[in-house]
Amino acid sequence: MKIALVGYGKMGHMIETCAKAMGHEVVATIDVVSKDASNLVAAGDYAAVAEAVKNSGADGVIEFSHPTAVLGNLNALIPLGLPVVCGTTGWAKSEAEIEKLCASSNGTCMRSSNFSIGVNMFYKIVEEAAKIMSEYSEYDVAVWEAHHNQKADSPSGTALEVARRVMNGNKSKTEMVFDAFHEKPKANELHVSSTRVGSVPGTHTVFFDSPADSIELTHRARSREGFARGSVVALEKLAAKIAAGSLSKGKLYGMSDLF
Template identity: 90%
Template sequence: MKIALVGYGKMGHMIEACAKAMGHDVVATIDVSAKDATALVPAGDGNAVAQAVKKSGAEGVIEFSHPTAVIGNLKALIPLGLPVVCGTTGWAKSEDEIEGLCASSKGTCMRSSNFSIGVNMFYKIVEEAAKIMADYSEYDVAVWEAHHNQKADSPSGTALEVARRVMIGNKTKTEMVFDAFHEKPKANQLHVSSTRVGFVPGTHTVFFDSPADEIELTHRARSREGFARGSVTALEKLAAKLKSGELAAGKLYGMKDLF
C-alpha cells in the first residue's frame, strides 16, 4: 500500500520504518518542522496537509501529529475518501464532530488512543478483572500512568481508556478524578494519576488495594515500535475490510472494529 504519514516526529519515523519493513511504500512524510520530511506545511494548515497527501498518490493515511493540529488535519483528510488511521490523542470531546464529518463526506477514519496489540489485550484483561473484583468491596481501585516528558497531553488517552474499562467492570466507580485530592476521595471516584518523566515509552497500572493485600496489573511498553507496527496493521485491516465490504465507508471506527 502507498502510505502518507502526517506527523514526522519520533513516532512518524518509527511508523515509516515499520511500514517499509512490512512491505509498504511510504510516499509522503508531512510535518510542520521536521527537516527530513518530504513536505513541510504551515502549522494549522489542514488544507496544505490534504494537498500534500493528494499529490503523493497515497492509498491510505496515518496521522500522528499533535493535539492542537489533529482536528484541522482530520477535517481536511477525511473528505479525500482515503482510509485514515489516527493515533493522535487529546480530542475525545470532538469525536461526535468527526463522526458527523465521516458520515457527511463518506470518508472513513479509525482512531485509537493506543494501537499496540498488547495494550488492546490489556484493556480486555482490566475490564474482566474489574468485574471480578467489584464483588469484593474491601478492594479499592485506581489507575496510574507514566510517559516521557515530551508528551503533550495528560492523562494519556490509553489511561482514559483503561479507566473507562475499570468503570465498565465496576459500576460503583462513576467519576474519574485527574487532579490531586485535597480531601478524602468519595467512594464513587476513580483516581487516574499521571507522571511525566524522562524517556518512558508508556506504563499503565491498575491497582486493586485492600487492607490485606494488593493486586497490580501493568502494561509496560519497551519502545514505540508496538504502537507504530500496530498503526500500520490497523491501516492494512481497515483498507481490507472496506474493500471486502465488511466495514462501510462514512464511519468513525475504533480498534474493536478491527480486532
Template identity: 65%
Template structure:
C-alpha cells in the first residue's frame, strides 16, 4: 500500500519504519519542522498538506501531528476520499463537526485514543472489571495516566477512553473530572488525573479502592512501536473494509468498528 504520513516527528518516523517493515511504501512524509521530511509545509497551511498528499499518489494517509493543526488537516484531506487514520488526540469536542463534514464530502476517518493492540485489549479488561466491581459499593473507582513531557494534550485520549469504558457500568459516574480537586469530590465524579514527565511512552492505571484493599489494573507501554504498528494495521484494515463494502465512505470509525 502507498502511504502518506502527515506529521514526521518521533511517531511519524516510527510509523514509517513499521510500514516499510510490513512491505508498504511511504510515498510522502509531510511536516512543518522536520528537516528530513520529504515535503516541508508552512505552519497552518493545510491546503499544502492536501496538495502534497494528492500529488504523492498515496492510497491512504496516516496523520500524527498536533491538536492545534489536526482539525484543519482532517478537513483538507477528507475531500480526497482516501482512507485516513488520525492518531492525533485532543479534538474530542469537534467529533460531531468532523463526522458531519466527512459525510458531506464522502471522506472516511478512523480514529482512536490509542492504536496499541495491547491498550485496546486493556479497554476490554477494564470494561469487564468495572462490570464486576460495580455491585460492590464499598469500592470507588478512579484512573491515572502518565506520558512524556513532549505530549501536547492532557488528559490523553487513552485516559478519556478508559473513563468512558468505566462509565458503561458506572452510570452514576456522570461527570469526568480532569482538574485538581479543591473540595471533596461528589459521588457522581470520576477522577481522571494526569502526569507529564521525562520520556514515558505511556502508563495507564485504574484503581478500585475499598476499605480493606485496592485492586489496581495497569497497562505500561515500553515504546511507541505498539502505537505505530497499530496505526499501520488500522489503515490497511480501513482500506480493505472500504473496498469490500464492510464499511462505507463518509463516516468516522473507531477501533471496534475495524477489529471486532
C-alpha cells in the first residue's frame, strides 16, 4: 500500500520502519514540528494535513499525533474517503461525533487505544478472568497502568479498555474511580490508577485480591514495535476487508472487528 503518516513523532517513525519492512511505501510523513517530516504544516491547519495526504497519492492513512490535534485531523482526513487508522488516544468522549462523520461522509476509520496483538488478546483474557473471579465475592479487583513521563493523557486509553473489559465480566463493578479520590472505594467502584515514570512503553495489570491471596495479570510492552506493526496490520486488513465487501465504508471500527 501507499501509506501517509500523520504525526511523525516516536510512533510515526517506528510505523515508517515497520511499514517499509512489511513491503509498503510511505508516501508522506506529516507533522507540525518534526523537521525530518516530508510535509511540515502549521499547528491547527488541518486542511493542510488533508491536502498533503491527498497530494501524496496515498491509499491509506495512519494517524498517531496528539490528543489536542486528533479530532481536527480526523475531521479533515475521514472525508477524503481513504481508510484511516487512528492510534492517538485521549478522545474517547468524542467517538460518537466521529462515528457520525464516518456515516455522513462515507469515510472509514479504525481506532484503537492499543494496536498490539498481545494487548487485544489480553483484553479477552481479562474479561474472562473477571467473569470467573466475580463468582467469588471475597476477591476485589483493580486496574493499574504505567507509562513513560512524556505521555500526555491519563489513564491510558488501554487502561480504560481493560477497565471496561473487567466491568463486562464483573457486573458488580459499575463505576470507575481514578487515582487519588480521598475516600474508601464503594463496592461498585473499580479503581483505575496510573503512574508516569521514565521511558516505560506501557504496562497494564489487573489485580484480583482476597484476604488469602492475590492474582495479578500483566501485559508488558517491550517496545513501541508491537503497536506500530499492529497499526500497519490494521490498515492492511481494513483496506482488504472493505475491498472484499466484508466491512463497509461509512463506519468507525475497532480492533475487535478484525479478530
